[in-house]
Amino acid sequence: MGYRLIAVDGSNLALVNTPSLQAHFGGQSNQNSSFVxxxxxxHYDVLNDLVTHACIAPYRTSELTLASHWIEELPVDSIAIYDRYYSTFKMFALHSWQESERKFVIRAKDSLEFVKRFLKTGKVSQVIELAPTQASISGLRQSGFATDSSTRIRIRLVRVELQSTTEVIATNLWQEEGFENDMFGDLYFRRWGVETNISKLKNTMQMESFSGLTVESVEQDFYATVMMSNLHSILIRDAQVQLDRDTSTKKVPPKGQREQILRKIKGKPDSHLFQKQGKGNPQGAHGLFPQGHIAHPKREDRSQGSLRPRIKSASTGPTQTTNRHDKILNLMTLPYRVEWRKDIFSGRWGHQPWQWVTSHG
Known part of the structure; x- marks a missing residue:
């Protein structure tokens, strides 16, 4: 089984200070001015460079509220990665108590008592039971889970030693399932991809440059920008398939070319999305790249003896959504995907059987 790595995070978006936007989204104020x-x-798929879920909400909405609300939208075959802001009993429980358990990797806060006790033991890994706080009991009841002071959840703590600090990871990835201690440092580091993507949306995609001053315009531009960013990622990945097969070319399209592609997509997206050449191939996409630098992937016959890890079809994953904007985002999917998987020939990699598979169908 392979896993999608979904990094989860939130951010603030600066809006124009108008009465309608102030009334809907809110903001901050001081003695001299106010900010909307x-x-x-x-939810960001760090291996495939795709936003799988996005939402925009009033400024005072807690990121923890959004995170807990959207846990059920995480694919069942995913590992959700969070920073330490999300290390709460409620988050641990909501992942574990879903009808189909969701796997998580969360950096635990150093100030938590169970983290302090764990660090004092000197152990690299330990499975513990946690009791809820009164706030957790109240929050879980609001989410529909019967909880009281006798409720317990089981999590695993893993020590990750860095050059200047020690991090503690809380997870429900168990060692008996093949998740060794030494893989969590690299796994948690993958979370940084969502920070990079937020920067791309704000700076490269200019998300905060809105086309209108109404609530509807802001929401429309937000989801359109996310969709355009996904389209950009898909076209770059599509070109990479051919580049990977051609050792005489550079492995990654030059930065200037990536920005040129982005400008063309934003300028006339309809010419690349809705004109077709053959079954399922956008006609305009090929014109965005130099001749010979793009090819649509196809499944090739493989011998049974091949040790190359497989790519799971993106169409096999869960597609249920309750948000109309998510249905738009789900259109921007690859005919293949990169996933984190354990090959059945695990001895090939010795003590590191888990690999980030980057080969293409």
């Missing part, structure tokens, strides 16, 4: 802002929230 919105809260944005993302």
């Amino acid at each position: 802002q919105a809260k944005t929230f993302y």
Whole structure:
């Protein structure tokens, strides 16, 4: 089984200070001025460079509220990665108590008592039971889970030693399932991809440059920008398939070319999305790249003896959504995907059987 790595995070979005936007989204103020802002929230597939879920909400909406609300939208075959802001009993429980358990990797806060006790033991890994706080009991009851002071959840703590600090990871990835201690440092580091993508949305995609001053315009531009960013990622990945097969070319399209592609997509997206050449191939996409630098992937016959890890079809994953904007985002999917998987020939990699598979169908 392979896993999608979904980094989760939120960010603030600066809006124009108008009465209608102030009334809907809110913001901050001081003695001299006021600022209108919105809260944005993302599930980001770090291996495929795609936003799988996004939403925009009033500024005072807690990121923890958004995170807990959207846990059920995480694919069943995913590992959700969070920073330490999300290390709460409620978050641990909501992942574990879903009808189909969701796997998580969360950096635990150093100030938590169970983290302090764990660090004092000197152990690299330990499975513990946690009791809820009164706030957790109240929050879980609001989410529909019967909880009291006798409720317990089981999590695993893993020590990750860095050059200047020690991090503690809380997770429900168990060692008996093949998740060794030494893989969590690299796994948690992958979370940084969502930070990079938020920067791309704000700076490269200019998300805060809105086309209108109404609530509807802001929401429309937000989801359109996310969709355009996904389209950009898909076209770059599509070209990479051919580049990977051609050792005489550079492995990654030059930065200037990436920006040129982005300008063309934003300028006339309809010419690349809705004109077709053959079954399922956008006609305009090929014109965005130099001749010979793009090819649509196809499944090739493989011998049974091949040790190359497989790519799971993106169409096999869960597609249920309750948000109309998510249905738009789900259109921007690859005919293949990169996933984190354990090959059945695990001895090939010795003590590191888990690999980030980057080969293409």
